[in-house]
Amino acid sequence: MTRPITTRIAVVTGGTSGIGLATARNLLERGCRVAVFGQKRINVESAAEALSRDFDSERVVARAVDLAASAQIGAFFQELEDLWGKPEILVCNAGMSPKGPDGPTPFQEITLDEWNAVLSVNLTGTMLCCQAVLPGMVERRFGRIVLVGSIAGRAMPRIAGTAYAASKAALAGFTRSLVSRFAAEGITVNVVAPGRIATEMAGPRDSAANRAAVARIPAGRMGEPEEIAAAIGFLTSDEAAFINGAIVDVNGGEYAPL
Structure with missing residues (x-):
């Protein structure tokens, strides 16, 4: 059984709903x-x-922050440092996946504004948050960073749009870069890649897209936010200290890179 992580400071982006909120609860339960x-x-x-x-x-601290606004990110981390100190744990969960009534924007209709908006949140926002916490982690020679990817960045995208899939796939290279630089400092960086999870982003459980997803998932159901949070929580623990640069697929067997 994983021991509680007492008194550590954790940040969860996109932590106000879905997977992020479940992760916040998991970390609070760990102390x-x-x-x-x-x-x-x-x-x-x-x-x-x-x-x-x-x-x-x-x-508990909860704030409204736009990940596409670097000044807001900087102000959030400065406020947190003034209040509690420098974070030891960062979970980058926030993401956007634009969809219309008929699904994602067809590739040839993606505008530069939409492309840049998705990458600014899903990839650039992640980079800025990592830049904010890594100096403190290096000082302590301890840190846990978990990036929330997606099955869309691992396998053939079935529902997600091109910008979303590209941004999530890019997290693998980003993670390798951080591991190569910071592993010797006692810092781990890993990715959790969820499959189809019952969240607001996924829409109603009985939607056509979700019924189709359940039909192809070997487990025969969608995942729950708490199941993703459990994987994230473990990767932030002391027991996970030797897991670094990994992608943990949590998808009910839909994608199994064995």
């Missing part, structure tokens, strides 16, 4: 102080209320 942020203020307020109700409110 961490957890700061979450999201772009939608209504989700931020709801997450702050729920987490503060279920855990010690002194161990």
